[in-house]
Amino acid sequence: GENVEQHPSTLSVQEGDSAVIKCTYSDSASNYFPWYKQELGKGPQLIIDIRSNVGEKKDQRIAVTLNKTAKHFSLHITETQPEDSAVYFCAARDSGNTPLVFGKGTRLSVIA
Amino acid sequence: GAVVSQHPSWVICKSGTSVKIECRSLDFQATTMFWYRQFPKQSLMLMATSNEGSKATYEQGVEKDKFLINHASLTLSTLTVTSAHPEDSSFYICSTGQGGTGELFFGEGSRLTVL
Numbered sequence: 001g002e003n004v005e006q007h008p009s010t011l012s013v014q015e016g017d018s019a020v021i022k023c024t025y026s027d028s029a030s031n032y033f034p035w036y037k038q039e040l041g042k043g044p045q046l047i048i049d050i051r052s053n054v055g056e057k058k059d060q061r062i063a064v065t066l067n068k069t070a071k072h073f074s075l076h077i078t079e080t081q082p083e084d085s086a087v088y089f090c091a092a093r094d095s096g097n098t099p100l101v102f103g104k105g106t107r108l109s110v111i112a
Numbered sequence: 113g114a115v116v117s118q119h120p121s122w123v124i125c126k127s128g129t130s131v132k133i134e135c136r137s138l139d140f141q142a143t144t145m146f147w148y149r150q151f152p153k154q155s156l157m158l159m160a161t162s163n164e165g166s167k168a169t170y171e172q173g174v175e176k177d178k179f180l181i182n183h184a185s186l187t188l189s190t191l192t193v194t195s196a197h198p199e200d201s202s203f204y205i206c207s208t209g210q211g212g213t214g215e216l217f218f219g220e221g222s223r224l225t226v227l
Contacts, residue, residue: 041223
């Protein structure tokens, strides 16, 4: 089955700097790669996703890149703000009704 | 607005009692729902996949007789933790989506504390 590795497990950045979180996946059949932000005591919230027919996607300060050949995808947050502090999870799945497989998460701290 | 509604958000119970958690799809018919469990400072781990009108499929190591899942309608799936023990204390989260789009929506989660 699918296995998703995520790095780093913790990340501290100064406000205004960029943050990059990287994930790799094992199943070449996976074609949907979402990123979730989870705040304390809440369920995961989708922040951006990318499908395997696209190499990069951007939404304001957040961008995701995908390298299908290398089976890795990354989350980029620019101009970080304190409210970006949270745990971020990458995930992967193939099409249809299969579940998401999550990475272990990255705790991002943005220091004001 | 919320796409998936989960209830209760927080529950405390005594050891040996049973607790039911509801997950409702608000905007579309959910033929499949996924139940995840998350321990503190850990990732989400899939417990089971429930399909409307059929038996749930459980992941290895998850006791089907302890975690009863019912998916009797296209908008409601329930997870019942039977004879709960302190080690069952966790954050339980349901998820569903619209088939081929790939996107999955998550409920707000239910934090279970067993005393």
